[in-house]
Amino acid sequence: xxxxxxxRAVIKIIGxxxxxxxxxxxxxxxxxxxxxPAFNDTxxxxxxxxxxxxxxxxxLISLCAVNPVLIRKPRFGRLIVYLASLLILVVLILDELESxxxxxxxxxxxxxxxxxGSLLALLTYEYFNHRSLSKTITVQxxxxxxxx
Numbered sequence: 001x002x003x004x005x006x007x008r009a010v011i012k013i014i015g016x017x018x019x020x021x022x023x024x025x026x027x028x029x030x031x032x033x034x035x036x037p038a039f040n041d042t043x044x045x046x047x048x049x050x051x052x053x054x055x056x057x058x059x060l061i062s063l064c065a066v067n068p069v070l071i072r073k074p075r076f077g078r079l080i081v082y083l084a085s086l087l088i089l090v091v092l093i094l095d096e097l098e099s100x101x102x103x104x105x106x107x108x109x110x111x112x113x114x115x116x117g118s119l120l121a122l123l124t125y126e127y128f129n130h131r132s133l134s135k136t137i138t139v140q141x142x143x144x145x146x147x148x
Contacts, residue, residue, distance in 0.1 A: 009071055017064045024060045028053045051113035054092055058117025061088050066125040070132065081125045089118040 031052050039045035065084030069077040092114040096106060 005072075013068045013071055016067045020060045020064055020067070024056060027056050031056075047109050050107065051109040054096070054110040055113035055117040058088055058092055058114040059121050060117075062118055062121030063124065066121060066128075070125070070128055073132075078125075078129070082122065085118045085121050089114055 031049060035052075036049045039049055062081075062085040065088075066081050069081050074080065093111055096110050096114070
């Protein structure tokens with residue numbers, strides 16, 4: 001017998017993921033329209049503004065896999081998050097190598113940005129998962145959690 005998915009949890013997952021995609025689109029647009037023209041002076045600024053879209057795509061799209069795992073807490077949640085993040089990283093690297101999508105030319109900094117974005121998403125998952133587990137253990141022991 002499968003546990004029933006609460007309607008509230010589904011709405012929360014869809015809402016957060018939709019917000020992440022809107023944030024992704026907005027940040028990439030702002031980077032293209034504002035930051036690239038403004039910071040076109042130095043080589044470092046060009047590298048950072050050039051690889052930012054790939055970094056933020058890897059991070060926010062990976063968070064779309066983190067979100068339902070943290071809300072629903074499936075049995076193999078960590079495995080799901082790590083595989084999803086790895087899959088997103090591979091797709092972004094393939095896009096960079098083959099120029100199949102958004103990328104027009106090969107750039108090693110985009111690959112580094114994708115790797116950093118995926119790693120940051122995994123670290124974000126581990127942080128929130130650890131925080132959730134420590135609250136659960138504290139409540140099970142009957143200790144009131146510290147609140148601000």
